Every structure is written in structure tokens, then in C-alpha cells.
Amino acid sequence: MAGTVLRLEEVAGERLLRAVAALLAAKGIASPTEITEQIAMTDNASPAQGARMVARAWVDPQFRALMLSDGTRAAEMLGIPMRGAPPLGVLEDTPDLHHLIVCTLCSCYPRAVLGYPPFWYKSGAYRARAVRDPRGLLAEWGTVLDPGVRIRVVDSTADYRWMVLPLRPAETAKWNEDRLAALVRETDMIGVTLPRVAGD
Template sequence: MTMSATADEKLLRALTALLGQKGIVTPDEIAERVALTDAASPGQGARMVARAWVDPAYRALMLADGTRAAETLGIPMRGAPPLGVLENTAGLHHLVVCTLCSCYPRAVLGYPPFWFKSAAYRARAVRDPRGLLAEFGTVLPDHVRVRVVDSTADYRWMVLPLRPPETAGWDEARLAGLVREGDMIGVTQVAC
């Protein structure tokens, strides 16, 4: 059923060598991309959220051009799809899904949680978002509209969640420590 590690390694070496010989990518470029992918984590997105909460000019930039906002904080975005940021408000809650596959803003959130790619999440997020949110412990009042954002094409989307009112006066690093990946997908809300 599964290939042994040796067979995997042979295949990987052969593929890498061919890509190099054909001038498609060099081994160094592959190593750089692997390092960038491994370094990406929800902590990057959390830094952006915390900055947006304390700096209105950064918040405006983030909503207008997520890619540039990420780069401003030193997050490498070269080669990444354009990043869009969706702002939650008192009356509007965003929930991100990719119903067609598993598009995810990896540059700023890292690898997706396992359930993000599941058929159940992908189907239910569009069909029964409030039921799905409730299972994540997120129960929204009736006056809050739920806007499900289906990542169907070239953009990648992250949510700028609401700042908890109890955090007045907190500094940026402490704020960033509160923000979890689910808050930036929209399955949860930031809690203190």
C-alpha cells in the first residue's frame, strides 16, 4: 500500500534532479521554499491582527492589501497567492472555507488544521454555517449576519477578528498571544 521511506526518498531525489536538469527550479530554491513553508504559522497572522488592533493605518492597509500588510511585518509573500483580509464587525461574522479543494492562506497561517480539508467541513460551512459554528462553540446573536467566504479561485482569505473589549490597554505582543488560527478562519472568536 504505502511506499517505504527509501522508495519515497528515491522518488524525491529523482524528481528534484529532473527539475534541476530541466531548469525549472534549483535545489536551493526548493530548500528555500521548504524552509519558508515550515516557518509559516498562525503566529504570523496573529501578529498582523494585533498590529491592526492597535494601529488604524495598518488596519486600513491590511483590509486594502493583505499581501503588502504581511510584507510590512517581514512575512515573506513572494510567490504566494494574493492575500485578502475580511473584517469582522459587531454585525458581520466571516467564515472561510474552500469548497472545491483546500485553498488556505498558508503564508500567514501555516499548514491548515486537519478538519479544514475534510469533506464534512467544506460541505457544512456553506450549507449549515450556524450549526457548524455552534459545534466550535461559536453561537452568534441573531443580529449578526454570517458571511461564508468560499475560496474558489486565486485569492487566499483570512479573517480580522473582533478585539475582545477586556483587552483595552494591552500591548501588541500580549494581544497577538490571544489570537488562534480558528479566529482567523472564523470558526471561533477571540477569547481572553
């Protein structure tokens, strides 16, 4: 067995990829085009994509309405490849409601628009505490909610992937879309933190 593994590692990556791709096509599992699309999707996926969506939603009420009703279509409108990705749902924070995203079962995460989840997102501690003690968890992140704000913890347990549309900080009233997009961090889009203007 160890010998087999060793030989596989010695095969040049290109050759192995071609062989696996040919097998997947022959078995009707995935066509070369689908594989190419999937690679493009994975390469493009990063929090910068989600941040572009948030920034657009902050400046464009029509886009915001679309994003809240059909996150996948909104992402596609900004050129983010979503084919084959699970449907994307977007939940909107309001002045009295804050969303926090977790997957208690594993690590479901809106990868198409946020990229790979941070390592702690998959930890048992984050998963357990997000649903049981969300206020304690947020306090440790230094995230302070205004008095009276309720928390809605969203447990991603099935076919959707969820991201948060956070509230736009009041200080950014005159900012353009690009500057807004640069402000938004991945943790803001799962509700662990709030978008914060530097020096704030």
C-alpha cells in the same frame, strides 16, 4: 514496481533531494534559490504569523488599512515570506458582520500565514455544512454571535487565499501587541471561533 519504490526509500534523503533539485534546475522548473525560499516559507508558516498580523492591525490603523487592501504586502511588512504564495485577502469582521472561511472544492487555506489547515478543514462535513448551515456549524463550535450579526461565508474556490481580521475583544483595551498576538488562534482567523479572553 514494488522493487523500485523500495530502492527509492533506501536512498539517503540528502542524496535524493540533491538529485531532484538538480533535475528541477536543469529543466528550468525551480532554481535552488527558489527551493530554499519555499522551504523557509513552509517552515515559518504557522498561525503565529497570522496572529502577529491581527495584533498589529488592532493597534495600528495604518497597518490595518494596508492589510485590508493588500494582505500579501502587509504580511511582507512583518517579514513573513510571501514570494510564490497565492495572493492573500483579508476580510474584516464588524459588529454586525461575521466571516467564515471554507474551501468547498478542496482545502485552499492561507498557508503562508496560518500554516497547514486543521484536519477537519478538509473534511467533507465541514466543507458542506459551512456553506449550507453555517449557524449550526458555529453552534457546535460553541461560537455564539450577538443577535443581529449576519454571516458571510467565504468559499475559497480560486486564486486568492482568505483570512479573517476578527473583532478585538473589549477586555483587551490595555493589552500590548505581543499579548494580543498570543490571544489569537488559527480558528479565530477563519471565523470558526471568536478571540476569547481566558476566564471569559
